Amino acid sequence: MELAARDCGLLLALALLAAAFTLHMIRICRASPVILEPSAGQVGCCLSFAFVWLLWVTLRVLPVGSANQDLPGANSPKVLRGGATSSGYPLLHALQSRSLAYVDAAAEFGAIMALFWLCDRTAFFERSGKHYSRDFFWFLWAALMMVGLASVRRCEQRAPSVGSGGEATGPLSQALASRYAKPLQRDQTEEWKGWMQVMFLLYHYFEAKELYNAIRIYIAAYVWMTGFGNFSYYYVRQDFGLPRFCQMMWRLNFLCFFCCLVLQNDYMLYYICMLHTAFTVIIYATLGINSSINQTSRGMWMKFTLVTLFVLAVWHVPGMFDVFWWPWRWLALYKDSMHEWRFRSTLDHLVWIVGMATAFNFPRLDAALARIESLPKRRQLVIKGCGLAASLIALRGYYTAVFSLDKYAYNALHPYTSWLPITIYLVLRNLSPTARQYYMHFFAWLGRITLETYIAQFHIWMSSTGPDYTWEANAAPKRLLRLLPPGYPLLNFVLVSLLYVGICSRIFACTAKLKELAVPTEREALLRNLKCAPPLLLAVYVLSQSLRGVR
Numbered sequence: 001m002e003l004a005a006r007d008c009g010l011l012l013a014l015a016l017l018a019a020a021f022t023l024h025m026i027r028i029c030r031a032s033p034v035i036l037e038p039s040a041g042q043v044g045c046c047l048s049f050a051f052v053w054l055l056w057v058t059l060r061v062l063p064v065g066s067a068n069q070d071l072p073g074a075n076s077p078k079v080l081r082g083g084a085t086s087s088g089y090p091l092l093h094a095l096q097s098r099s100l101a102y103v104d105a106a107a108e109f110g111a112i113m114a115l116f117w118l119c120d121r122t123a124f125f126e127r128s129g130k131h132y133s134r135d136f137f138w139f140l141w142a143a144l145m146m147v148g149l150a151s152v153r154r155c156e157q158r159a160p161s162v163g164s165g166g167e168a169t170g171p172l173s174q175a176l177a178s179r180y181a182k183p184l185q186r187d188q189t190e191e192w193k194g195w196m197q198v199m200f201l202l203y204h205y206f207e208a209k210e211l212y213n214a215i216r217i218y219i220a221a222y223v224w225m226t227g228f229g230n231f232s233y234y235y236v237r238q239d240f241g242l243p244r245f246c247q248m249m250w251r252l253n254f255l256c257f258f259c260c261l262v263l264q265n266d267y268m269l270y271y272i273c274m275l276h277t278a279f280t281v282i283i284y285a286t287l288g289i290n291s292s293i294n295q296t297s298r299g300m301w302m303k304f305t306l307v308t309l310f311v312l313a314v315w316h317v318p319g320m321f322d323v324f325w326w327p328w329r330w331l332a333l334y335k336d337s338m339h340e341w342r343f344r345s346t347l348d349h350l351v352w353i354v355g356m357a358t359a360f361n362f363p364r365l366d367a368a369l370a371r372i373e374s375l376p377k378r379r380q381l382v383i384k385g386c387g388l389a390a391s392l393i394a395l396r397g398y399y400t401a402v403f404s405l406d407k408y409a410y411n412a413l414h415p416y417t418s419w420l421p422i423t424i425y426l427v428l429r430n431l432s433p434t435a436r437q438y439y440m441h442f443f444a445w446l447g448r449i450t451l452e453t454y455i456a457q458f459h460i461w462m463s464s465t466g467p468d469y470t471w472e473a474n475a476a477p478k479r480l481l482r483l484l485p486p487g488y489p490l491l492n493f494v495l496v497s498l499l500y501v502g503i504c505s506r507i508f509a510c511t512a513k514l515k516e517l518a519v520p521t522e523r524e525a526l527l528r529n530l531k532c533a534p535p536l537l538l539a540v541y542v543l544s545q546s547l548r549g550v551r
Contacts, residue, residue: 018050022547034123034471041261042117044544049110056107059096084336089257105513112507113262118415119481120459121263127466127479128489130207137206144198148440155187157439180373182366183430187439189225192429194443196221197450201457204477205493212407216347219272220418221347221425222450227355235359240288243526248517252277254511255455262460264473268334270455279344282307286356300360306355314433315349319466323333335474347414373433384431391424398424452504452511459544461500 025046029035038046094105117125196218203211230248256273259265268274286307293299314324321342325332334340358365372383400415401409430436430465431535446453458464462477484492 007089010058010089010092014051014054017054018047019543019547021050023049023550025548026550027198031126032122033219035121036264036471036473038548039261039264040541040544040548041392043548044540045110045113045258045262047544047547048540049107049114052103052106052110055095056103056317059092059100059103063222066142088301093491096470099517101513102517104506105510108506109258109510109514112503112510113258113502116259116456116459117262120463120465123466125463126482128482128486128492130478130480131489132206132208134208134210137202139207139313140202141199144442145195148195148442151440151442153187153441155181155185155439180370181433181436183436184228184362184367184426185439187441187444188429188436189229190444190447191439192425192443193222193225193443193449194447195440197446197453198443201453203462204457205462205480213410214402214406216410216414217418217421219275220348220351220414221422222272223275223352224355224358224419224422227352228359229355231287231356231359231364234284234287240284240291241523243519243521243523245284246526246530247515247521248280249277250515250519251511252451253282253515255452255507259455259459261539266334266474267331268340268344269476271334271340272454273451274332274341275344276346282311283352304353304357304360308350311349311353315346327329335362347394347411348418350415351422353416354422369430387427388431391427394420395424446501447502449501449508452507453501456500456504456507460503461496 022043026038068359200215200218203215221344248446248475256270260267286303287294314320332341372380398420403415458477463479463481464475464477465471481496482492483495518529
C-alpha cells in the first residue's frame, strides 16, 4: 500500500502540474487577439498531452526505481542512472520497463499536435500567398519522377492464381511461375497511391486549378482501392471480428479525430477520411452479413446487386440521402450544412463497387493474364497489342467526351465514368511482365503515408488561417506556411516540404504504435479498453469544462 501511495502521489503531482500548464495556456489564448476561444476538446487535449509529456520526462529522465526493492533478497538499493538509488514506484517502474515505447509514441504525437496548433492557429509563423507557374509545376513533377525512377526496385515474385492454392498448373510451366509477377501487388498499389498523392499535394500547394479533373480521378482511384483492398481482405480471410474492424477505424480516423479536437475543425473538412470510413463500413456490412454465401459466385453477385441498388436508392431517390445519413448528421455537417458531404460522396458513390467487383474477379483476370504469357511470343504480342490499342482508343474517347469538359460539366459525368481511366491505367501498368516486376520505391514509400500527408498539409505545409485570410476554424488551406524571409519561395518550399514529409512519417509510426496499445488484436483486451474509454473520456471532459470555467 505504501508503494501504491507513492505512485498515486507522484501521478497526482503530474496531473496538478498538467492542469496548471493548461490554465496558463487558456489565459494565453484568451489574451491573444487572433487565437480562438479554447474549446472543451482543445482544453482536454492540452491537459492530456501535458500529463503525457510530464510522465515521459519522469520515465525518461528521473529514476523511478524497481518495485522489488523491499522483497527478500533485494535489501540493497538498486543503482540507477546518474548514480541515483531506487525509490520504489511499482506502477511507474512497470511503465518504464514494459510500456515506455507507448509513452514515447504518445508524447511524440502530442508534440506534433501542438506543432499543428502553433503553425495553424497562432501568428507564430508567417504566411505567404500561393502562386502557380505551369512551367515550374511540371519541372518539379519531372524532377520527382526522376527521383522515383532512380529508386526502382524489384517486386516480390508470386505464382499466378491458377489451380488450387494458387499454384501454376496445366500449360503454365514452373519456369513461368518462378518469374511471374502478379498484377496489382502491394508495392505497385503503394506506388500508385504515392505518385497520385504527390500530384494531389502539388495541386493544392500551387493552386493548379487546371488540374481539377485529373485530381477528381485520383480521388476516385483512392476510393476504388478502398473497395478493392477491403473486399480482398474480408473475402479471402473471412475475418469479420471486432479487432480488425476497430483497427481499420483507428487507422482511418485517429489523426483526423485529434485534428478536429485540437484545431476546432469539422470532420468533413477532411472529407476523404469520411469517404473511406463510410464506404469501408458498407463493404464490411456487405460481406459480413450472411457471410456463408460469400464463397459462391451466385451469392456474391446477389450481394453486388443488392449493394448497388442500395447505393442508387440512397444517392438518387429524392429524400433518401437525408434520411439515411440523419443519424450521422453530426459527423457529416460542414459549417452547419450537408451540402459538402452530398457533393463529395456523390462524386465517388459508385467507383468503390467497381473496385469490389475487380477484386472478386481478380483471380480469373490474373489467371487469364498468366495463360496469355504462357503462349508463344507472337500470339502474346497480338493479344496484348489488341488490348493496348483498345485501351488507347477508349482513353482518347474518354478524354474527348468527358475529361476535356469544364469542371461543372465534368462533375456531372464523373460518378459514372471515373472507373474507365482507372481501368485503362491498370491495363497499361500491368500489360508488360517486365513493368510488373518493378516499382518505384520512392513513390511506394510516400504511398504508405498518404493519409498523414493528406491531413497534415492543411496545418504544417500550408495554413488554413492567417493574415489577409481568416482566423476562423474549418477553413481550407489558402495560405502557405513560411519559415524563411520573404523573397525565397522555392527554398522555403523545399525546407517546409522536408519537415512536412518527415513529420508525416513520424505520425504514421506513432499511429501504428499506439494502435497496439489501444486496439489490440486480442478480443478480450480490446473489450476491456472499450469499457475503460468512456469513463476516461468523460473524466477528461469534466475536468476540461472545469478548467475552462476558471477566469
